[in-house]
Every structure is written in C-alpha cells, then in structure tokens.
Amino acid sequence: MLTLGPDDILLDRHADNWQAALDSAANALAEAGLVAAEYRDGLHAREAQSSTYLGNAIAIPHGTPESRHHVKRTGVRVLQFPKGVQWHDGHTVHVLVTIAAQNDEHLDILRQLTHVLDRDGVATELARASSAADVARLLSKPSLAPRLDADTLCVNFPARDPQELALAAAARLRQSGCVDNGFISAVASAQPQWLGKGLWLSSHAQGVNQPALGVATPADGTIEHGGHPVHALFCLAASGDAHRPLLEQLMAVLENGESDSFVGKNSAQLLAALAGETASTQTRRVRVLNPHGLHARPAKQLVQIARAQPMPINVRLEEGSATTVSAASLTKVIGLGARRGQWLIFSAEGEQASAALDAIAAAVESGLGEKVTPFDGGRDAAP
DSSP states (O other): OOOOOGGGEEOSOOOSSHHHHHHHHHHHHHHTTSBOTTHHHHHHHHHHHSOOEEETTEEOOBOOGGGGGGBSSOEEEEEEEEEEEEOTTSOEEEEEEEEEOSSSHHHHHHHHHHHHHTSTTHHHHHHHOOSHHHHHHHHSOOSOOOBOBGGGEEEEEOOSSHHHHHHHHHHHHHHTTSBOHHHHHHHHTSOOEEEETTEEEEEEOTTBSSOEEEEEEETTSOEEETTEEESEEEEEEOOTTTTHHHHHHHHHHHHHTOGGGGTTOOHHHHHHHHTTOOTTOEEEEEEOOOTTOSOHHHHHHHHHHHHTSSSOOEEEETTTBOOOEETTOHHHHHHTOOOTTOEEEEEEOSTTHHHHHHHHHHHHHTTTTSOOOOOSOOEEOOO
16 A cells, blocks of 8 residues: 655755656665665666556656565655656656565555546646645545445345345445444335336445445346345445446446346346446456566556457456456556456456457457466356
C-alpha cells in the first residue's frame, strides 16, 4: 500500500534534464537508507528499456530485477519538479514516484497510482502543491473500490422467495467485510424490488463499509414470487457515488436482456455474465507469463496491440472478478494488477473478433516484449 509521510516527499526540485532528475531520485533513495548508491545504475538501465512515464505528468522510475540486490528495504521517494522536466519520450514530468522494491511491490504501487492518472487537472495540482501533505493527498489511495467478485456471490441458495435470497446475499457481503449488522437489519426490514426479466434488487446504504454488489441465485434454477419469476437477486451496498460503477454494470445486465444467463450457472459463468459477456461475445483465456506481471512495460505493449485491432478489446482478471476494462487503456490495464500465473479473459464482438483475440493472445503468450517461461497450457476459450 502506498502510504506517504512528510519525509517521503521532496518539494521544489530542479533538474536540467531527465538524467539529472533520475540521479536526484537515486540520491534521495540512498540518503533515506533504502538503497545502495549502485541502485542508480538500475534506474537508468530500466529507463533505457522503455519510458516509465505513466501519464498526468507522473513517472515511476524503478530499478531492473538485476539491481534488486542493491535494495536494503522497500520504500518510495516522491520528487516534485514545479517547472517540469522534459522526459526522454517527449512528455513533461512534474512528479517522480521513485520506487525501491525488493520484489514485486512496485506492481501494487502502480495499481494504486492509476486512480490519479484518470483525474483531470491533477498534473497542475501536483506542480503547484506547496506542501508535502498536499502531494500525499493527491497521490494517496482513494476510498475502497466497489466490490463484485466471487466472494460476493451466493450461487444456488435454497431459497423460497426473494427476501431469503436478499438475506443470503447480505450475509455474504457481511462475511466479505463490506457491510455490518446494520445493513443486514435494513435488508430484513424491506421487500426486494422487482426489476423485470426475473431480476430483483435489494438496495440499502445503512451499515456499509465498502460499496459492493451481492448476487444470489436460487437452488432450483428459478422460483416464482407474486406471479414473477426469480432468476437472481442483486443486493447493493450503496455509499454516496462510490457504488455508481456497480449500478452501471447492473444497468448493462438489464439492457442486454439475457437474464436467463443467470439460471443454473456457477460462479465463473455468473461473473462472465456480470462482466457483460453475452452469447455474441467471443473470448480468449490467456495466462500471464511475465515474471513481474503486467507492469508498465508489458502493459504498454498490450495496449498498443489492442489499439491496433479493428474493434474494442476488453479484458478482466478471471480470478473472481467481474470488472472488465478496456485493453486499450494503459491505466486500466495496469490497474488490474495482473501477476504471473493469473488468467486474463479477453473479449470482443464482431466479424473480426476471433482474429483480433488470437493476435492479443499470441502477444501475451510471447511475453509482450519480455523473456518468459510458459506454464503447461497457455490459453483457451473462456468458459
């Protein structure tokens, strides 16, 4: 987790070029006792491979795997350059988030920074920040992201009506730490709403620790209540505007008109449906082979290939997630935090979707510009 204190942030730095800025960053890490002086060479070697510029005037220099033995302990130093530094890829950098990592901690830091990269005006705010506290606030991890994953599903529950399903889904959210007993009480005191097409909703804001969407399905495939079929019940833990992405996913499910896809399905199939993968969607399931996961360099390669395809390509982590992002967005791909051994589900629609997905899958299997060691079995069509 990226936790910044006053000593981690150095304001009002100046550098004539990106090499000097990188040297300043290396010195800051060494003076903090995080690395040996030789780590500087690792920073420059990594930058020579490809730019560590992420976006919104932020670069994230870090060493190569070969330089990790120079790291004494994991840490971060943030350097602010109010006048900016021309980076070697042509971008202007105002903030260096320089990382000393003993293993793959930099992937977590990358993932946490992705929320900064999508915010308008943050580059100007970072350049003008006059205190370490302001910089820390701008870079800090936001509130917990909405949850919709395997742990928020309650599949094939022996219920006789929507209320029982709502309580089962609410209990699953409580077990996941998303809600407390106050939420359970709110669910118990209100009847679920019928959305149509066999789908029901129980939504409450009381006792919410983290916005989340629980989904419960009946054991008998479908039941009836009040003359309406019950294929699935959505239990929404609402919190301000933070649950909006969950509402958007729910609306997409309703618009797809494929509520039958919830009947008699297992968790993996439900997650696929919630991710918007319909009968017309083609998919490829590919394993991440990169030793350090989808960090900035292979992620950039993946994004370039996705952008070259004639239709939008989406991707999600198979491991319990229903969150699908555009494979053409660097910040979204990095935000997945995919590690070696995890499976990616790529999806697309259209006449040329199969060829496009094959190209994406082949690129991932080849290492996206890195030397990789394959597992036994690499890809297939997603279930």
